[in-house]
Amino acid sequence: NLISKFSDSTEKKVLDKLGSYNWQIKKKKIKEKINDIAQKLINTAANRNIQSFEKLHEPNNYNDFTQSFPFILTEDQETAIEDVMNDIYSGKLMDRLICGDVGFGKTEIALRAAFVIASSGKQVALVAPTTILVEQHYQNFLLRFKSFNFKISYLSRMTKNKDKTRIKEELKKGLISIVIGTHALLSNDISFN
Numbered sequence: 799n800l801i802s803k804f805s806d807s808t809e810k811k812v813l814d815k816l817g818s819y820n821w822q823i824k825k826k827k828i829k830e831k832i833n834d835i836a837q838k839l840i841n842t843a844a845n846r847n848i849q850s851f852e853k854l855h856e857p858n859n860y861n862d863f864t865q866s867f868p869f870i871l872t873e874d875q876e877t878a879i880e881d882v883m884n885d886i887y888s889g890k891l892m893d894r895l896i897c898g899d900v901g902f903g904k905t906e907i908a909l910r911a912a913f914v915i916a917s918s919g920k921q922v923a924l925v926a927p928t929t930i931l932v933e934q935h936y937q938n939f940l941l942r943f944k945s946f947n948f949k950i951s952y953l954s955r956m957t958k959n960k961d962k963t964r965i966k967e968e969l970k971k972g973l974i975s976i977v978i979g980t981h982a983l984l985s986n987d988i989s990f991n
Contacts, residue, residue, distance in 0.1 A: 847890070853887060854918045854920075864910060867906055883910070921975060922976040923983050925984065935952075951968070953966075953979035953980070954980045966987065
């Protein structure tokens with residue numbers, strides 16, 4: 799009862815019968831496309847796996863930073879943080895996704911990773927889906943990093959045009975350690991040191 803005939807009176811689509819010659823041709827083309835996509839994914843994964851980068855190390859003041867977290871870590875948070883840090887220290891490209899409901903500590907994992915990366919002299923870009931989250935993350939990062947010497951900025955539609963120009967220049971020159979923004983961070987006019 800969940801299957802019904804497809805009908806669209808405006809487009810007059812012709813449907814194929816299962817097993818017919820046209821159906822077999824379409825199925826073959828789709829399988830070829832799926833194989834092409836799978837091959838591209840395999841090649842991408844293989845290329846990522848053979849690339850290596852400078853190994854980063856835990857900064858001397860990492861414990862000072864982590865002690866500013868005002869809550870007790872959950873077991874899952876500890877595991878996720880340990881896994882992310884092992885990825886960062888491995889010298890390989892990271893391929894990890896952290897999932898969790900609101901309020902379960904994903905930002906803390908990002909904060910700690912950003913601290914390690916920025917402490918090594920690298921720039922950090924954190925992409926958030928909304929301007930509200932950009933503002934929240936920006937405030938959280940300012941609060942947590944206040945005792946450390948890192949310049950943190952943000953880019954979203956709420957950033958004034960003159961500030962956007964300045965921030966983009968500072969990113970290019972390497973003067974900003976951490977930038978938080980919407981998908982605007984992925985635009986072609988953004989470049990990092």
